[in-house]
Amino acid sequence: MSINGRINDRGEFTPRLDRLLDIWRKDATIAESIATWKVSVPQKAQTESIESIDSGLKEILAVQGIQRLYSHQAQAFKLFNAGRNLVAATGTASGKSLCYQLPILSMLYQGGQGNALLLFPTKALTYDQRNSLVRMIPPEWHTATQVYDGDTPAHLRASIRKNARVLLTNPDMLHTAILPHHTLWVDFFRDLRLVVIDEIHVYRGVFGSHIANLIRRLQRICSFYGAAPQFILTSATVSNAREHSERLIEAPVELIDRDGAPHGERNFILYNPPVVNQELGIRRSAVSEGVRLAGDLISYDIQTLVFSQTRRQTEIALRYLRENHIGMAEDIFAYRSGYLPSERRKIERRLKSGEARAVTATNALELGVDIGSMDAVVIVGYPGSVAATRQQSGRAGRKTGSSVSVLVASANPVDQFLVRHPEFILDRSPEKALINADNPLILLQHVRCAAFELPFREGESFGRLGWEQLKGYLEALAELGETHFSRDRYYWSADQYPAEKISLRSTAAGTVLLQLEENGRLTTIGEVDLHSAHWLVHPGAIYMHQASTYLVKSLDLEAKIALLEPVSYDYYTEPRQEIDLTILETYQTAAVPSGTRNLGEVLVSSQLVGYRKVRWYTHEHLGGEEVTLPPTQLLTVAYWLALSETAVKALEAENLWNNSPINYGPTWRLQRALARRRDNYICQVCGLPEQGVEHHVHHKIPFRQFTSAEVANQLDNLITLCPACHKKAEGAVRMRSGLAGLSYVLNHLASLLIMCDVSDLDSHFDPQSALIDGAPVLFLYDKVPAGIGLCEEIYQRHEVLMKNALELVENCACQEGCPSCVGVGGENGSGGKRETLALLSLLNGRSLQL
Amino acid sequence: MDKSLLDRLKALGLERGMEKVKPQPRRAVFPIDTVMDGEYIDTAFGPAFCFSEQMAPDLKYGRVNFGEEVDFNLLYAWSGRNSGDTASLGRIVFLDTETSGLAGGSGTFAFMIGLGFWTEEGFKLMQLFLNEPADEPALLSYLGHVLTPFDTVVTYNGKAFDIPLLISRHVLNAFNQPFSGFHHIDLLTFARRIWKNRLASRSLGTVESEILGVTRSQEEIPGWMVPDIYFDFLKSGDARPLSGVFYHNRMDVLSLAGLFKFGAKLLTDPMEFIAQEGLDLIAVARLYEEQGYVTRALQLYEHSLGLGLPRPFLIQTIYRYATIAKRQGDWERALCLWEKAAVEDEIEACVEIAKYHEHIDRDLESALTWTIRAFENLQRSSLPQYVRIEYARLLEHRKDRILRKKNIGYRS
Secondary structure (H helix, E strand, O other): OOOOOOOOOOOOOOEEEHHHHHHHHHHHHHOOEEEEEEEEEOOOEEEOOOOOOOOOHHHHHHOOOOEEEEEEHHHHHHHHOOOOOEEEOOOOOOOEOOOEHHHHHHHHHOOOOOOOEEOOOOOOHHHHHHHHHHHHOOHHHHHEEEEEEOOOOOHHHHHHHHHEEEEEHHHHHHHHHHHHHHHHHHHHHHHHEEEOOOOHHHHHHHHHHHHHHHHHHHHHHHHOOOOEEEEEEOOOOOOOHHHHHHHHHHOEEEEOOOOOOEEOOEEEEEEOOEEEOOOEEEOOOOOHHHHHHHHHHHHHHOOOOEEEEHHHHHHHHHHHHHHHHHHHHHEEEEEEEEEHHHHHHHHHHHHHHHHOOOEOOOHHHOOOOOOOOOOEEEEEEOOOOOHHHHHHHHEEEOOOOEEEEEEOOOOOOOHHHHHHHOHHOOOOOOOOOOOOOOOHHHHHHHHHHHHOOOOOEOOEEEOOOOOHHHHHHHHHHOOOOOOOEEEOEEEOOOOOHHHHHHOOOOOOOEEEEEEEEEOOOEEEEEEEEEHHHHHHOOEEEEEEEEEEEEEEEEEOOOOOOEEEEEEEEOOEEEEEEEEEEEEEEEEEEEOOOEEEEEEEEEEEEEEEEEEEEEEOOOOEEEEEEEEOOOOOEEEEEEEEEEEOHHHHHHHHHHHOOOOOOOOOOOOOOHHHHHHHHOOOOOOOHHHHEEOOEEEEEEEOOHHHOOOHHHHHHHHEEEEEEEEEHHHHHHHHHHHHHHHHHHHHHHHHHHHHHOOOOOHEEEEEEEEEEEHOOOEEEEEEEEEOOOOHHHHHHHHOOHHHHHHHHHHHHOOOOOOOOOOOOOOOOOOOOOOOOHHHHHHHHOOOOOOOOO | OOHHHHHHHHHHHHOOOOOOOOOOOOOOOOOHHHHHOOOOEOOEEEEEEEEEEEEOOOOOOEEEEEOOOOHHHHHHOOOOOOOOOOOOHHHEEEEEEEEEOOOOOOOOOOOEEEEEEEOEEEEEEEEEEEEOHHHHHHHHHHOOOOOOOOEEEEEOOOOHHHHHHHHEEEEHOOOOOOOOOEEEEHHHHHHHHOOOOOOOOOHHHHHHHHHHHOOOOOOOOHHHHHHHHHHHHHHHHHHHEEEHHHHHHHHHHHHHHHHHHHHHHHOOHHHHHHHHHHHHHHHHHHHHHOOOHHHHHHHHHHHHHHHHOHHHHHHHHHHHHHHHHHHHOOOHHHHHHHHHHHHOOOOOHHHHHHHHHHOOOOOOOOOHHHHHHHHHHHHHOOOHHHHHHHHHHHHHHHHHHHHHHHHHHOOO
């Protein structure tokens, strides 16, 4: 066996990966579960000659082995020379960097006119890029090409500020160190001609909204010094690269998206784990199937990246992989946020060097970090967006030779939808990156920073924000005593350095430190943001870090510290929360079949009330605990769907909820009698006493939700009701299960349709909402305070959403509802598939025919 | 909804604790010129407010007499001024600012610039005051005018704070900055050099009371309160609380000038001022050494050893002193000093003596004795394990070599 493959009987060389792929094709236990296998044919390079380029520059390129430019690189250079802003949105490893390196080199060559500022999303990427630039730049410009970030030693900073011509940094550094001290950078800004923003697809949602404001600040400082730099941006594939760029820099941008780089054969496999319980539609877990496939790859000595969607899954996958490959356990790692940067750098290095044979990661690794390209990637569960799927699977891919990426579908409705509609991932354009630079909280923070940097003059604008709006913010700051209006300007007037307290990644500042007490000393092993802390590290939670489990002893939200203790329990925990929602203002409302669609502002108050303990491997519930944390409040934008009275009546009239008879178990007769006696034979809702006929006894939590009849029939779950009241109560339960199913489908599907991460949205429903005169209502809301434009999109695309939701549920093979359509019965109601289907039919303007 | 933007921002989750400031209509009931007896000076950019005070020619400021002539050439030399320049007191300006914040950055501005200089009538104080942030061009323009006759600026922490801040203000107002070509003496660096070991802090306040012997009156305002007093003035228009800030700044400038004179005298004739302060003396001696005044350094070392020093400084001083003696070939003094240190269980001193006997004196027997003595001191020391191992290895090596030499000596 050679290093990379083996010679077969016919004397042909077969790489290891191709041999394994062959086995997968033939092995029935795998082949049967493969829903789609797409092989993209290798592509040859499309190039242009570099005749038109300055001869000195040509020599430098020749030294790099570049005789011709890929078509997209050539196009970028032409556009730059024409004075345009541009965004290069081509594939992973397509040589995007040269799109801005060439203009920089050419600037340095033309008598050294013009400076360049380069922004990278991560430190690691910044250093990579400096190395790559310095390799191209003649030695006399090396000292002028510098990284300036948090790690730059203090004694070098002054000299960098004075001499830098090409400055590589990150948004946080621009935000906290450079802009607030712009007077130290006079020479740099005065001659700033090019701003490069790499990987702009990262700058979406809250982060992107911050970045857009940061660029407003940068532009303001540039124009103060009389500079008007051009912008070159790069992006992984998003469907609106141009629109996104233009929103970020608020200026016209040319799009370059025809990729001229070559690549080898790429295999994309969509794998749907086999069904293990037909009736409940339960499939084998995506994590365990992903681990199994990754195991095959590891056994063939193919370096493999396993992406999963949550930090918890990453840890679970690591644990399983290490257990299955004991001999290699030390070369298998996990990589996710919450690890300290030094730990992450170590793993990155080991990936690059090949020492790490397998790494399980969250999307923390998806962003820009240069780890070289892999032969194989396994993605456990749809990452929530087409863009992320492409970014993650793009980690596998060589210029020549084959590579494979496998997406293992989870039971989520979107995953199952994708299994039936692989074209969504394969052919459809990826998501839009949405930002809202005018989100009031984010905007306010940057108006503060900008006022600190330069007083605001009356009549000034801030990006596309005109004076009238800007003035409102300046006045609000004046009311808080932070600005002072003097003659014609607003001056910063507080003993504060605002940028210091403003995180570009959140609307609210603050992270909770995770600390371990060992031998009387506290060590910090990681951190989580304040909001997530409520769900991840509440007291009693099991927190996982590098395959170790910790019990959270206490959570101090004031001091922002969670105290952990290493434990080896056989369970993990799942938080339970209660949500209360209030409508504050309705922006828009419109009639739709069977109800109304609405857009408005809501206040969501959520509170952790307890958690469940779940046993490893078997996922058996071991009982719950109550924990109360203070509620968190979220003022945001929501889309809601309110059902009309006619629709409700139609559902009731059709008596859709005719459930099959249930065997209530041996204790039922006795418990029923006891409940009636306890309730004095009186209906507990209307007060009607029994008159000859026995009242009904109702399960408060539906019987089907229990696995043990004995537990379901416990007295505190029973209540005596007259037949009329019982019908209403059951109706509410049915309505609840229909709405639960619908909210389950919509929450997942909306993210696919309006192109955002599943985690950006949340849902809430109420069968008898006091907010809408007792009508059933379902909310989808943006998890960012004041929103970033998601619900506006949903509101616009209501009809498409309903249509797709109906199709998804109709086409699902399960009988009673499953994780892939309306959720499993038992969580929020019984069954739910029929109820959801009925609801969806009405919402699509169809009649009820089932 | 008819809520104000601020209410809405709060509902969205604007940090708690951010409370509305009580709207106080700004009434110029107590404008600055009713509180401070200063004047408005016309500049091309509008009027700038300035309060001036001429001090008596022979002002006594704590232990310093402002009228006394001092030789500050040594202080100049220490501060890096070219030796060719002749120092002239008339070209020095003392500067201290009061600012809108302590964090720095382009949003921090100086609302008061205190300046002091010696004229023929004695020390003169000028305090330039910013009545409105928008008046900054006038303030800076007048500052440029006042600075014209000077070529040296003396500050306390001005290298890190006041001067960069003022330069930044000039950049922001598109003015040329007035300090290019200025020589800058930052007395904080000087204070750190001399009083690092003796004073608990090197803040101007501490140096002022401990060294100059000055106490501030009830009018004093602590520095951290200064920005808020100014912001309150901006909102209310009531300048009365600012008198405390003027006092604070005045004292800072006077102390700066006083410290400059005191420091110059200290360097010129330390024995007159701090003959009993061993720690100060060895610091001055260090400074002499650096400036090449070795003989004066040796005198101070000798004197301070006589005063008795706390152990770490004693050892430090012995070694420095001995190193100079060794360099000068004064072995007798060097040996005597090392022996003193050897008594204090010092290992290195024993090694130095052993070296002397081995290489200079060629008394191998003594060299061996002192090497063994070094071993003994090593046993008693509380050095970390890895250092001890390394020391032991070196000493072992030395011992072997001496023994080898001895054997060769016997054979021949």
